[in-house]
Amino acid sequence: MPRVMVHNVNDDKQLRDFKDLTADAKELIKAAIEARQYAYCPYSKFKVGAAIQTGDGSIYTGCNIENGAYPAGICAERTAACKAISDGKRDFVACAVVAQQDSGFTTPCGVCRQFLAEFAMARDFPLYCAKPACPPLQVLATSIRDLLPRSFSFLGNK
Ligand SMILES: [Zn+2]
Numbered sequence: 567m568p569r570v571m572v573h574n575v576n577d578d579k580q581l582r583d584f585k586d587l588t589a590d591a592k593e594l595i596k597a598a599i600e601a602r603q604y605a606y607c608p609y610s611k612f613k614v615g616a617a618i619q620t621g622d623g624s625i626y627t628g629c630n631i632e633n634g635a636y637p638a639g640i641c642a643e644r645t646a647a648c649k650a651i652s653d654g655k656r657d658f659v660a661c662a663v664v665a666q667q668d669s670g671f672t673t674p675c676g677v678c679r680q681f682l683a684e685f686a687m688a689r690d691f692p693l694y695c696a697k698p699a700c701p702p703l704q705v706l707a708t709s710i711r712d713l714l715p716r717s718f719s720f721l722g723n724k
Contacts, residue, residue, distance in 0.1 A: 582707045584696070591660065594619050595696050595705065598662040601627035601642065602698055608632065614672065615664045615698070616642035618650050621657035626650040643678040647685070658685045661710070662694040664702075671695035671706040673713060683717035686710040 584592065594617045602615025607630055614630040628645025640648075643663060650658070661682065665672035673695050674682065682693075686709075693713065695706040711717075 580707050582705050584702050584705055587694070587705065587707075590619060591662075591692070591694055591705075592701070594625060594660055594662040595664065595694055595702065596700065597625050597627050598642075598664040598696070599698050599700050599702075601629050601646070602664050603629075605629040605642070606631045609634075609636070613665065613698075614642040616646040617662045618643075618646045618658050619660045620650055620655035621659055622655070624650070624653075624655060626653070626655070641675060641678050643674050644681050647681060651685075656685055658682070658691050660692045660694070662696065664696050664698050666698050671697070673706070673708070676714075679710065679714035680717055682710050683714050684719075687719065687721065 597617035598615040600615065601617060602613050605613035605615065607613055609632050616628045618626045620626065626646045626649040628642045628649060630639065630642045631645060632639040643661065663672060663674060690709045690711040693708050693710055695708070696702040
């Protein structure tokens with residue numbers, strides 16, 4: 567039986583030392599770590615924090631907010647995005663996501679990838695995935711388009 571080659575987005579080449587990141591990226595990750603403490607996750611117990619930087623330098627944070635009616639819950643990334651958008655900011659320049667799992671990094675779920683891709687059509691933006699130790703040692707540096715190439719759109723400007 568042939569060996570199956572698997573492409574893994576958690577590739578080593580995407581791992582960056584936190585200390586080597588830009589000041590903006592570090593600030594964004596720290597904001598996501600801070601936001602994670604407010605997660606409302608009595609069902610999964612899986613705390614997630616997110617932060618989005620917009621073109622004017624603002625940082626919007628979010629946490630996951632679960633609900634007893636499970637589908638009504640919302641992820642940290644969309645919480646942050648909704649806060650920015652409802653404040654008139656759609657020009658996302660970077661996003662950070664923070665959660666703790668023993669192996670690997672937590673990346674946005676499929677719904678959040680699609681949601682964020684809507685705001686990455688004109689310009690892809692970096693996405694930093696980190697663990698909540700502050701400061702984290704390493705960060706997975708990727709981008710929305712890397713995580714979701716060929717996202718759904720009927721606007722036609724891919
Ligand atoms: Zn999500």
